[in-house]
Amino acid sequence: MSQFMDVHHGMKGLTADDLMKAHQADLAIEKEEGVHFERAWADPKSGTVYCLSEAPSAEAVQRIHERAGHKADEIHPVPLTA
Amino acid sequence: MSQFMDVHHGMKGLTADDLMKAHQADLAIEKEEGVHFERAWADPKSGTVYCLSEAPSAEAVQRIHERAGHKADEIHPVPLTA
Known part of the structure; x- marks a missing residue:
């Protein structure tokens, strides 16, 4: 198991309710x-969501996001944390 | 106080030690x-760091990052979380 940060663009105007439902x-x-989505953060002005x-x-992350109706634009493994 | 996600590009080859020292x-x-950096995640292959x-x-976040020697490329307020 590894940690991943994925990014969605083009989500301008997203509401707290939209984010909660997507999550x-x-x-x-x-x-x-075998994925677990830990947290999500959104900037509705620029339309950016980080998960x-x-x-x-990364493929497993994308398969879940695609099936849930919101394919990620970028998925980065983040093996380093501080 | 608000939450922000900032992104640094061009950090290819970053090590765990580099990230810890930068943090x-x-x-x-x-x-x-009046800033608090809560967490940082890095993908040394693509050279991307998320804080x-x-x-x-956002300006306060940038002033600290600049003075610490690593200006952010993007800083997004993330008022929505899940």
């Missing part, structure tokens, strides 16, 4: 790929 | 601008 949609199916997850691979 | 350099002076902070403004 819940991920959580509902994440176990099927931190623990997962077996 | 410590921020922590050493952050109080002077989560609590701060009075």
Whole structure:
């Protein structure tokens, strides 16, 4: 298992409710790929969303995000933390 | 106080020690601008670093990062979290 930070662009105007529903949609199916979405942060003005997850691979993260209806634009493994 | 996610590009080859030292350099002076850097995550392959902070403004975050020797490339307020 590794940690990943993924980024979604183009989400301008996202509301707290939109973010919560999107996160819940991920959580509902994440176990099927052995993924866990830990946190999500959003900037509705620039339309950027960051998701931190623990997962077996970037592909597993993407499969959950795609099935939940919001494919990530970037997925970075983040093996270093401080 | 608001939460911010800032992003640094071009940090390819960053080590765990580099990240820890950079984070410590921020922590050493952050109080002077009322900023607190909570976490940092790095992908040394793509050279991307994400920093989560609590701060009075994006400008305050940038002033600390600049004085610590690592100006951010993007700073996003992230008022929404899940």
